[in-house]
Amino acid sequence: MAVIEGRGLRKVFGAMVALDGIDLRLEEGRILGLIGPNGAGKTTALNAILGLIPYEGELKVLGRDPWHERDRLMRDVCFIADVAVLPRWARVSQLLDYVAGVHPRFDRAKAESFLARTTITLGRKVRELSKGMVTQLHLALVMATDARLLVLDEPTLGLDILYRKQFYDSLLNDYFDRSRTIVVTTHQVEEVQHILTDLTFIDCGRIVLACSMEEFDSRYVELSVRAEQLAAARALKPMYERQVLGRSLLLFDQVEREQLAALGEVRRPSIADLFVAVMGNQVVQPQGAGR
Amino acid sequence: MNHQSDATTASFDAPRVEPAAGPAPRPLYWSVRRELWENRSIYLAPLAIAAVFLAGFLISLVDLPTRVRALAALTLAQQRDALITPYEVAGGVMMLTTILVSVFYCLDALHGERRDRSILFWKSLPVSDLTTVLAKASVPIVILPVLTSVVGAVLQLIMLLLSSAVLLGSGLSAAALWARLPWLQMSLLLLYHILTAHALWPAPVYGWMLLASGWARRAAFLWATLPVVGIAGIEAMAFRTSHFLAFVGRRLIGDVPVHSFAPDVFPTDPMSHIMPGAFLSSPGLWIGLVVTAAFLAAAVRLRRYQGPI
Numbered sequence: 001m002a003v004i005e006g007r008g009l010r011k012v013f014g015a016m017v018a019l020d021g022i023d024l025r026l027e028e029g030r031i032l033g034l035i036g037p038n039g040a041g042k043t044t045a046l047n048a049i050l051g052l053i054p055y056e057g058e059l060k061v062l063g064r065d066p067w068h069e070r071d072r073l074m075r076d077v078c079f080i081a082d083v084a085v086l087p088r089w090a091r092v093s094q095l096l097d098y099v100a101g102v103h104p105r106f107d108r109a110k111a112e113s114f115l116a117r118t119t120i121t122l123g124r125k126v127r128e129l130s131k132g133m134v135t136q137l138h139l140a141l142v143m144a145t146d147a148r149l150l151v152l153d154e155p156t157l158g159l160d161i162l163y164r165k166q167f168y169d170s171l172l173n174d175y176f177d178r179s180r181t182i183v184v185t186t187h188q189v190e191e192v193q194h195i196l197t198d199l200t201f202i203d204c205g206r207i208v209l210a211c212s213m214e215e216f217d218s219r220y221v222e223l224s225v226r227a228e229q230l231a232a233a234r235a236l237k238p239m240y241e242r243q244v245l246g247r248s249l250l251l252f253d254q255v256e257r258e259q260l261a262a263l264g265e266v267r268r269p270s271i272a273d274l275f276v277a278v279m280g281n282q283v284v285q286p287q288g289a290g291r
Numbered sequence: 292m293n294h295q296s297d298a299t300t301a302s303f304d305a306p307r308v309e310p311a312a313g314p315a316p317r318p319l320y321w322s323v324r325r326e327l328w329e330n331r332s333i334y335l336a337p338l339a340i341a342a343v344f345l346a347g348f349l350i351s352l353v354d355l356p357t358r359v360r361a362l363a364a365l366t367l368a369q370q371r372d373a374l375i376t377p378y379e380v381a382g383g384v385m386m387l388t389t390i391l392v393s394v395f396y397c398l399d400a401l402h403g404e405r406r407d408r409s410i411l412f413w414k415s416l417p418v419s420d421l422t423t424v425l426a427k428a429s430v431p432i433v434i435l436p437v438l439t440s441v442v443g444a445v446l447q448l449i450m451l452l453l454s455s456a457v458l459l460g461s462g463l464s465a466a467a468l469w470a471r472l473p474w475l476q477m478s479l480l481l482l483y484h485i486l487t488a489h490a491l492w493p494a495p496v497y498g499w500m501l502l503a504s505g506w507a508r509r510a511a512f513l514w515a516t517l518p519v520v521g522i523a524g525i526e527a528m529a530f531r532t533s534h535f536l537a538f539v540g541r542r543l544i545g546d547v548p549v550h551s552f553a554p555d556v557f558p559t560d561p562m563s564h565i566m567p568g569a570f571l572s573s574p575g576l577w578i579g580l581v582v583t584a585a586f587l588a589a590a591v592r593l594r595r596y597q598g599p600i
Contacts, residue, residue, distance in 0.1 A: 052414060052598060070595075071419035079415045085599075087329065087409035094328050101321035102418050138412075 003028050003149055003181045004049060008057035011044050011205075018044040020205035021057065026198065028148075029178040033192050034185045035275055036202035042185040043081075045202065046153050049183070050079055062148060075104060078142045079151035084134050088127035092120060092137060099141055111144035114174070132163035139167060143175045150175070152184040156191070164191055171195070189272045199271060201278055209278055220274055221257055223250045225264035233263045240277030251277045318418040322426030323434065329403070333435055336392045337385065337442040344384055348377055348450055355454060356461035371471050378447050378472055382481050385443035389489045390544065392439075393431035397497045398512050400427040401505035401590060408599040420594040424501070428587055431497040436490040437482070444478035473560065480550075480561045487570050488545030495579045496543050498586030505593045508600050542579070 006024040010017075018041045026032050036042050048055040051070030059066060064073050086095065092115070100108045115122070118136050126134060135155065142150060156164040172195050176182065186192055199216055201209040211219065225233045225248050234241070236259065238250035251269055252260060260266050327333055362370045401424070404410040413423065451474055455465035503515035523536040541547070550565045570576060 047598070050415075054596070070414070071417050071422075074415060074417040077415075081411040081415065082408070085408045085411040087404075087412065088407060089329050091328075094325075098321050098325055099416065101324070102316050102318045102416050104316050104417070 001028055002026060002060075003030075004059075004061050004183070006048075006057065006059040009045070009048060009059055010056040011041075011048060011053065012056075017205050019048070019055070022202070022205070022207050024049075024059075024200075024207075026181060026183065028181055030197045031176065031182040031184070031195055032198040032200060033189070033196040033271070034183060034200050034202060035189055035271065036185075036208075037279060040203045041205040042202055043153055044205075046079075046081070046151055046183065046185065050077065050081070050151060052081075076147055077149045077151065078145050078147040079153070080135075080138050080142060080155045081151070081153045082157070084131060086126045086134055086138055088125070090126050091122070092124050092126070093122040095126070095137070095141065096122070099145070103145060105146040106141075107144045107146065111140045114140035114143055114170075132159050135159060135163060135167060139170060143170065148180060150180065150182045152182065152186075154186055155184065156186065156188060164188065168192065168195055189275060190270055193271045196271075201275060203279060209274075216271075216274070217268060219254050220269050221252045221255065221260055222267045222269035222273060223252060223260045223264050224248070224267065225250060229263045233260075236260070240273075240280065249273075316417070318422045319426055322418060322422055323429055326400075326426055326430050327434070330396055330399075330430070332392060333396065333430060334438060337388050337439045340384060340388050341442050341446045344381060345446060345449060348381075349453065351377065352453060352457050355457050356463060359458060359463055359467075362467075374468060374471055378450065378477065381446050381450065382443055382477070382484075385439045385446070385481065386485060386489055386545070389435055389439045389485055390493075393435055393489075393493075393497055394500065394543075396430055396435070397427075397500035398504050398515060400430070400501055401594060402507060402511045405597060405600045410597065410599055420591045424587055424591045424594060428498065428501060428583075432490050432494055436485045440478070440482035440485045443481045443485075444474075447472075447477055447481075448474055476560060476562045480565065483562075483565055483567070484549060487549040487567070488547055491576060492545050492547045492579065493542050494583040495586065496539065498583035498590075502586045502590045502593070505590045505597070547573075547575070 002025050004024055004026040006022065008021045009019050009024065010021045011019040020041075022041075022045065024045070034042050034045065044053070047053045048059060049061055049066060051061075051066030051068075051073055054067050061073060062076050066073055090098075096108055096111055099106050099111075112122075115137070118133065118140075120129060120133050120137055120140075126137070129137065139155075156167050159167070168191060171182070176195075184192060184196075196213055198212050199210070200207055223233060223238075227248070230248050233248070233250050236252060236255050239253050240251040242249050251273060257266060358373060362373060365373065404413060451468065451472060454468055458465045458468065500511075500515050504511040507514040519536070519539055523533060526532055526535050547570070548566065549570045550561070552561070552564055
């Protein structure tokens with residue numbers, strides 16, 4: 001059953017097309033990484049899913065129309081849109097009171113036990129907490145909420161590596177189970193690669209690539225070759241090529257693994273490499289045509 | 292198509308078991324609590340002003356015995372004036388506080404949450420825009436008037452008790468004081484006056500300010516006042532009159548007959564002079580409330596489309 005189902009999703013801000021008629025589909029129990037350069041339309045897509053902006057096209061989230069049923073939908077959807085959106089004047093205990101008071105699926109005791117593992121005390125004000133602690137607090141609120149869909153928009157932006165790692169570890173160990181669904185956008189692609197089940201690249205309001213991580217693993221292969229094998233490898237039409245420490249790294253799409261293994265070392269590419277290959281090709285193409 | 296979407300909704304709802312523990316959600320109640328947490332001036336300002344007023348009153352108590360002894364030489368009306376004036380001023384100060392705090396609150400209410408980006412957090416919770424706007428509108432129309440009335444009543448009670456103590460200490464009777472200043476009646480009158488003249492009557496002004504605070508990207512005060520100044524300017528140029536400005540001013544300061552006192556005489560039994568019937572049946576009140584509802588509806592609609600600024 002699809003948690004998110006969108007068809008022909010389109011959003012225009014003035015003269016700028018933020019979403020150019022995209023189709024989205026996400027099944028229950030998946031973790032989708034929505035990856036794209038700045039201004040690609042990631043946040044616009046998330047805002048449409050969360051009912052924060054009107055849009056053209058069809059969109060159902062958990063069977064509901066997000067724009068017209070936002071408040072009802074938010075009983076089943078949690079989101080951390082950007083870092084540091086918790087009100088700075090609030091005390092930790094006030095936030096717990098408020099969420100417990102308005103959210104039927106919030107478990108206050110659970111939130112407090114998450115907070116007990118951190119250095120955040122209930123009497124502190126949000127403005128007194130560090131950026132990392134504010135994120136921990138928001139995560140505690142979210143993890144204590146029995147939601148079906150969690151949307152994370154750059155949840156770890158500006159955090160140091162310890163907090164970032166801790167964030168995704170808690171998310172995976174304490175929160176995620178097969179009945180929940182997560183959508184995450186981030187620039188720190190390498191940090192989410194191991195948790196994703198699905199991958200979507202978005203650029204200029206269009207979906208450039210959408211695949212499951214199983215497909216990703218079977219389709220894309222990175223080959224490290226020495227100079228003498230380079231010509232043979234290039235003959236297999238790599239989608240991208242780069243030089244690292246005197247060796248050539250070639251990225252292949254749907255080329256037989258055995259064939260490549262004969263030419264050099266075969267590896268699983270990182271999402272970041274594929275991202276650069278896909279986006280890089282798009283940027284480079286017009287220049288190449290001009291040459 | 293309809294069947295299909297109904298089926299999807301049902302299947303997402305059906306297997307969920309609401310947690311048994313925990314009370315039913317009360318979004319409006321908690322949204323009002325949130326306003327009081329965020330805007331502590333709603334209760335701190337009346338308390339601070341009452342405290343300052345009380346300090347001034349304490350100093351004036353020094354010559355109270357002298358003034359009371361001199362009362363015998365005055366007429367009854369003059370006696371009452373001499374005793375009552377500080378209590379009237381106390382009531383007036385609380386009314387002024389209500390207006391000032393309401394104005395500053397309304398101009399920031401829908402602006403602050405966008406400025407500090409917390410609107411993204413509030414919108415991540417199952418609370419509708421209508422609930423949020425109603426909670427904010429309830430502050431100048433219900434919460435603050437009741438609060439300042441209570442603070443005013445307590446202030447007047449403390450003033451009475453202090454005066455009595457001073458009089459008794461100088462060997463004088465406090466009975467005349469209590470007879471001329473019926474505390475319970477004064478408190479009820481203050482509550483009645485603030486709720487009618489300073490909450491329901493100016494409601495459209497506060498509704499407009501809330502809307503302006505939701506509209507403005509910055510300088511909500513300018514957005515709220517410029518249209519008024521503009522209309523007043525056009526009227527002044529075209530007709531050489533200033534009815535609009537006077538009209539808005541009367542709304543804001545609560546210039547509406549809600550009781551039938553003579554302008555400079557405070558009656559012995561003030562509650563028998565109130566005119567709730569006349570106030571509640573005046574078309575001005577109801578037109579004002581309809582306009583308030585329209586402004587609030589616009590504010591709700593606006594908040595739906597808004598993100599942080």
